[in-house]
Amino acid sequence: MSASVTPQRVVLTIPAEAWDARRASVWLESSARAQDVPAEQIVRLDHCLDEVLANVVKHGGPTALASAVQLEFCVVRGQDICAAELLVVDAGMPFDPCARPNGLKPMATCLAEADPGGLGLRMLRSFSDDLSYHRTNDRNHLTIRVRWSEAT
Amino acid sequence: MALRYKDVNNDVRHIYLSGRLDTVGSENIATEFAALAGSEKHGVVVHLSDVTFLSSMGIRALIAAAKAQQAKGGRLVVHVRGSDVVIRTLEATGVDALIPMFDDENEAERAVLA
Numbered sequence: 001m002s003a004s005v006t007p008q009r010v011v012l013t014i015p016a017e018a019w020d021a022r023r024a025s026v027w028l029e030s031s032a033r034a035q036d037v038p039a040e041q042i043v044r045l046d047h048c049l050d051e052v053l054a055n056v057v058k059h060g061g062p063t064a065l066a067s068a069v070q071l072e073f074c075v076v077r078g079q080d081i082c083a084a085e086l087l088v089v090d091a092g093m094p095f096d097p098c099a100r101p102n103g104l105k106p107m108a109t110c111l112a113e114a115d116p117g118g119l120g121l122r123m124l125r126s127f128s129d130d131l132s133y134h135r136t137n138d139r140n141h142l143t144i145r146v147r148w149s150e151a152t
Numbered sequence: 153m154a155l156r157y158k159d160v161n162n163d164v165r166h167i168y169l170s171g172r173l174d175t176v177g178s179e180n181i182a183t184e185f186a187a188l189a190g191s192e193k194h195g196v197v198v199h200l201s202d203v204t205f206l207s208s209m210g211i212r213a214l215i216a217a218a219k220a221q222q223a224k225g226g227r228l229v230v231h232v233r234g235s236d237v238v239i240r241t242l243e244a245t246g247v248d249a250l251i252p253m254f255d256d257e258n259e260a261e262r263a264v265l266a
Contacts, residue, residue: 122245
């Protein structure tokens, strides 16, 4: 694992292994706190990070597990609105969580019909304000954004 | 992540979860939780007030246990009070519509006996 810090952007590289999600979470929290991101927004990003890394490990396939995952974090402060951005780059199978924005399975209406599949994607969309995805050099690039007003 | 339980009698079991139920934490307790919450017919109250993080893996464990109880004729409910992030997660995933949630422990216990 290696980390480097610039005034604007923090980078962490981790193995694609389940336990490293914990280290990534600690890194995210400390990085966000250092840039005065509100606790509520850190919690939102943390949930997104956990779901994305779990997806890479469980569904990314052999190429994902054989390659490092790169995380980049930065904060963009506007006049009224601020955004924290987390970029996750992995070498797993192509997976665009932004695809079919209305394509989530309907929520079950009773326990007997409940299917746990798709919960992670639903959480990712719920906890983020914006997701953007592209695939470059055989790697998934997913940017997760949460926004807040400095006035609050 | 910690898990403990208390049997009130043969009918009601309380399971107390605390700490971080992220993907790793959920996997660590999955087997024990499934055995405690779903292996025998009970009224099961799962306490989540001291959970600081709830992942989709943790929610899967809840749903699986609730379904197992339902299949046996039992019932599983959630007691959560004061943990906004857990409540938000349960609502975002629609689990609040599948598994009854209570902020009062006595009401939760009454519900599993109903």
